[in-house]
Each structure stands twice: as C-alpha cells, then as structure tokens.
Amino acid sequence: MCAADIVRQKRDGEDRMSDYRTLVDAAKQARENAHAPFSDFRVGAALRAKSGRIFTGCNIENASYGLTCCAERVAIFKALSEGESGFEAMAVVTDSENPAPPCGACRQILWEFCGDMPVVLANLAGKEEHESAGNLLPRPFDSSFF
DSSP, X not given: OOHXXXXXXXXXXXXXXXXXXXXXXXXXXXXXXXXXXXXXXOOEEEEEETTSOEEEEEOBOOTTSTTOBOHHHHHHHHXXXXXXXXXXXXXXXEOSSSOOOOOHHHHHHHHHHXXXXXXXXXXXTSOEEXXXXXXXXXXXXXXXXX
16 A cells, blocks of 8 residues: 555545534434433434435434334435435434434334445534444345345
C-alpha cells in the first residue's frame, strides 16, 4: 500500500465518521419529538438513503402498547413511503447509560429493507457503538426461505 492509499483510507474513514456524526445529530433531534408518555424512553433514529437524503423517526407510544411504533421503523417507513429503496446507514439515539440496540421487530425490518448496513448506537452522553445489521440479527428470516 502506498502513502496515497493510506491518506485516502484515512480521509474515507474521516468522511464516514463525519457522515455518522450527521446521522447521530439528526437522530438526537428526532428524539425530541418522541411521544413516550408511558415508558418515558425517548428514541430517535436517522436513516441515510443512497441518494443522500436522511429520514428521521421517533418512537410513538400508544396506550395499548402493541400499537406503539419504534423510531427505527418510523424512519424506514417514511423513507419507503417517499420512494427510497437503497440505504447506507442508520443511527439510533437514546438517553440510556449504554447505547440501546433496536428491538427484535426493528432488527427484522432493518434487515428486510436495508440489508447488512452499519448501525450506530449512541446515547446523549456521547457514547457510541458501531454495529452491522447482520450482527444485530444473526440468521435473519428473509425471502431466501421461500
């Protein structure tokens, strides 16, 4: 590897981290709109499409709990409903001590519509964990089974 390749890799890594920072900031902002009167657990998500557009979502609770919609699904469904179909990364922000991963339903939706993309888990204190959708949902159920 030549020096130019090392510089390019470093710049690409910095660009990727800057892109992740943008997603985390958008997810923090979306979290402010969460409707969580029952759990008081506010979540924000931001999804970057391959087109460069960012779609945000927040959790929206319902008294029946089963009708609650998570921030991750809100962001994905907003993107899909606006015609997007290719996605590059997602950030999920909570105010928990450790960054919280998506629930099982959201992991399935992430896999089905986004594939094995990077997922940044962050909290308001600035702690971040970087995962892939595949690591979050090993052995996913998908169309390969039928």
